[in-house]
Amino acid sequence: MSGNVFKWANSDDNDSSTSSTAVSLTPNFILPVERRPNLAEVSKSGDSVPIIDMGRGDIDGLIKEIAKASEEYGLFLIINHGVTEELCESMLSAVTDLFHLPPQVKARLVSDDPTKDVRFCNHFRKAEDKGDQKAKKFSMWSEVFKHSWHPADDSFAELLPSDPPNYRRVVTAYAKEIGFVMSLLLNLISQGLGLEGDVLQDRLGKNPLFRAQANYYPPCSNPDLTLGWDVHTDRDALTVVLPTSNMEGLQIMKDNKWIVVDPVPNALIVNIGDQLQVLSNGKYKSVLHRVVTNEHHSRVSLAMFYGPDKDALIGPMENLIDNQHPQLY
Ligand SMILES: O=C(O)CCC(=O)C(=O)O
Numbered sequence: 478m479s480g481n482v483f484k485w486a487n488s489d490d491n492d493s494s495t496s497s498t499a500v501s502l503t504p505n506f507i508l509p510v511e512r513r514p515n516l517a518e519v520s521k522s523g524d525s526v527p528i529i530d531m532g533r534g535d536i537d538g539l540i541k542e543i544a545k546a547s548e549e550y551g552l553f554l555i556i557n558h559g560v561t562e563e564l565c566e567s568m569l570s571a572v573t574d575l576f577h578l579p580p581q582v583k584a585r586l587v588s589d590d591p592t593k594d595v596r597f598c599n600h601f602r603k604a605e606d607k608g609d610q611k612a613k614k615f616s617m618w619s620e621v622f623k624h625s626w627h628p629a630d631d632s633f634a635e636l637l638p639s640d641p642p643n644y645r646r647v648v649t650a651y652a653k654e655i656g657f658v659m660s661l662l663l664n665l666i667s668q669g670l671g672l673e674g675d676v677l678q679d680r681l682g683k684n685p686l687f688r689a690q691a692n693y694y695p696p697c698s699n700p701d702l703t704l705g706w707d708v709h710t711d712r713d714a715l716t717v718v719l720p721t722s723n724m725e726g727l728q729i730m731k732d733n734k735w736i737v738v739d740p741v742p743n744a745l746i747v748n749i750g751d752q753l754q755v756l757s758n759g760k761y762k763s764v765l766h767r768v769v770t771n772e773h774h775s776r777v778s779l780a781m782f783y784g785p786d787k788d789a790l791i792g793p794m795e796n797l798i799d800n801q802h803p804q805l806y
């Protein structure tokens with residue numbers, strides 16, 4: 478499996494924004510017919526995800542807008558979020574540099590061991606192929622780099638590779654900003670559920686699980702046959718994703734249809750995760766999403782996850798359970 482991780486490094490793709498040669502698909506990336514993305518059926522026009530201006534002065538309006546988006550979509554974009562364009566750009570270029578490290582440097586950090594805090598891997602899914610009852614492994618058309626992060630304690634960065642030279646420094650600065658954005662979002666989401674602002678964060682515990690995942694999706698010769706990220710929900714409470722600007726890739730399921738998350742300059746993507754779905758007694762949706770590939774361009778993204786403390790007991794908030802809304806979890 479780990480051999481795949483180095484495949485892209487040997488391609489001509491060395492710039493996330495310019496056109497480059499697509500790497501050919503080998504059979505392990507070709508999904509069974511029923512798991513393929515069916516791109517012709519994805520609606521481009523019509524429904525689009527809410528774009529929320531975090532800088533709007535009216536807090537009550539902002540709380541309502543976030544509550545509505547969390548209920549109807551489980552995903553929204555935020556603009557005027559306070560993280561500077563310059564920092565976002567430095568973060569994306571540090572992520573791009575990371576995936577373009579020489580194969581022999583990356584090899585030291587490749588691992589399938591989920592208990593390893595810092596590692597590169599290539600995700601795969603198990604699926605049955607038609608006429609073949611034995612589940613096969615299908616690799617995702619992406620490479621990921623996982624590590625922990627913290628908004629206040631910079632020591633996580635000491636575990637990160639010192640190459641590329643600026644990754645540690647940039648991700649530490651970015652983590653502080655995203656920590657602030659996530660606290661604000663959790664506060665507003667809490668209020669949108671009719672609770673005091675700090676209730677959700679208190680429920681998630683004193684030592685939340687902060688995981689980060691950088692994703693790299695190289696150009697792909699046939700986007701109809703594979704996916705960069707298979708259909709999934711995020712298992713944490715909240716995710717904030719910084720994607721390559723001006724590049725489509727992410728899609729979400731809404732009313733049983735896939736819709737494209739259109740890129741918006743300087744926006745961050747906010748996702749409701751499984752833990753918030755449970756805490757909200759199903760009111761907010763942990764959104765089903767997937768990432769499709771592009772024939773000509775690569776895309777990177779950095780997902781920052783906020784999950785519960787390992788000792789936190791997660792169940793629906795008491796004020797959200799009544800006769801009309803029986804406890805779902
Ligand atoms: O690349 C993206 O836009 C989303 C990635 C994602 O869903 C994840 O890392 O969980």
Ligand SMILES: [Fe+2]
Nearest residue numbers: 709710711766
């Ligand atoms: Fe995700």
